[in-house]
Amino acid sequence: MSMKLMEGKRGLIMGLANDKSIAWGIAQKCAEQGAELAFSYQGDALKKRVAPLAERLGSNIVIECDVAEENSLDRLFEELGQHWDKLDFIVHAIGFSDKEQLRGRYVDTTRDNFAMTMDISVYSFTAVVQRAARMMGPGGAALTLTYYGAERVMPHYNVMGVAKAALEASVRYMAEDLGKDGIRVNAISAGPIKTLAASGIGDFRYILKWNELNSPLRRNVTQEEVGKAAVYLLSDLGSGVTGETHHVDAGYHLVGMKAVDAPDIDAVTGRK
Numbered sequence: 201m202s203m204k205l206m207e208g209k210r211g212l213i214m215g216l217a218n219d220k221s222i223a224w225g226i227a228q229k230c231a232e233q234g235a236e237l238a239f240s241y242q243g244d245a246l247k248k249r250v251a252p253l254a255e256r257l258g259s260n261i262v263i264e265c266d267v268a269e270e271n272s273l274d275r276l277f278e279e280l281g282q283h284w285d286k287l288d289f290i291v292h293a294i295g296f297s298d299k300e301q302l303r304g305r306y307v308d309t310t311r312d313n314f315a316m317t318m319d320i321s322v323y324s325f326t327a328v329v330q331r332a333a334r335m336m337g338p339g340g341a342a343l344t345l346t347y348y349g350a351e352r353v354m355p356h357y358n359v360m361g362v363a364k365a366a367l368e369a370s371v372r373y374m375a376e377d378l379g380k381d382g383i384r385v386n387a388i389s390a391g392p393i394k395t396l397a398a399s400g401i402g403d404f405r406y407i408l409k410w411n412e413l414n415s416p417l418r419r420n421v422t423q424e425e426v427g428k429a430a431v432y433l434l435s436d437l438g439s440g441v442t443g444e445t446h447h448v449d450a451g452y453h454l455v456g457m458k459a460v461d462a463p464d465i466d467a468v469t470g471r472k
């Protein structure tokens with residue numbers, strides 16, 4: 201009899217907004233492999249969307265948490281502790297910045313939005329891992345989501361690129377801190393995927409089209425493909441991997457220039 205890869209593992213998924221969310225692709229693949237899941241959602245408005253999705257994967261642990269609030273994070277882990285005495289993995293699929301500043305120039309970013317973007321998109325992962333690690337033993341794993349805009353300049357990504365670079369550095373520092381306890385910390389750098397958060401990025405359609413035409417696999421990736429790589433990093437398959445930023449982007453990160461067969465495309469319409 202073949203054993204499922206995540207049988208007996210319990211994980212908290214943070215950042216599910218709807219069935220387009222990357223968190224949904226990850227949750228589905230983890231559940232398929234036998235994981236037991238809990239979910240956190242931001243604010244009451246999202247509960248009616250998240251609870252039915254959780255139910256589809258056999259979970260009724262659905263807890264409110266705004267990661268910008270220390271109290272809210274404390275309450276989340278307190279409540280989670282009432283359901284489970286031990287946690288095996290967490291997924292952090294959360295990021296935020298003022299939409300108005302995800303167009304135009306990075307250099308015009310305001311102090312307030314810089315601080316807010318770093319707080320929600322970077323510090324929150326540290327704050328979550330800090331609390332989650334107390335419920336984890338050896339074999340524990342944490343995963344966050346990043347984007348190539350951390351490594352190279354991407355149009356419109358602006359302050360989010362700076363935040364993702366800091367997020368990736370925090371993955372490395374936490375991998376060292378927690379490695380001694382047998383806890384692993386990794387990131388997946390996902391190619392562009394049409395989600396609620398992505399719709400805030402200027403000209404996102406153009407980015408999608410460009411990646412489709414120029415990535416080595418000549419297509420975009422899906423939520424499910426990110427989910428499959430997450431299973432590898434969160435399960436025993438990834439037991440020797442920590443502090444890594446793993447690209448799930450149809451190979452786009454290795455490209456230096458437009459592909460020979462790719463047409464130039466119109467920046468406004470995204471059409472060839």
Ligand SMILES: NC(=O)c1ccc[n+]([C@@H]2O[C@H](COP(=O)([O-])OP(=O)(O)OC[C@H]3O[C@@H](n4cnc5c(N)ncnc54)[C@H](O)[C@@H]3O)[C@@H](O)[C@H]2O)c1
Pocket residue numbers: 214215216217218220221222223241242246265266267268292293294295296320345346347348389390391392393394395396397398
């Ligand atoms: N979609 C892409 O192209 C892409 C590519 C690479 C990386 N990512 C990253 O993947 C992650 C998930 O985003 P997504 O694309 O699935 O979009 P999404 O809109 O489905 O998910 C973003 C989530 O962040 C949550 N969030 C924002 N502020 C929060 C707060 N203060 N407290 C709690 N939750 C909060 C939202 O509620 C939402 O569930 C993000 O970190 C994003 O930067 C996305």
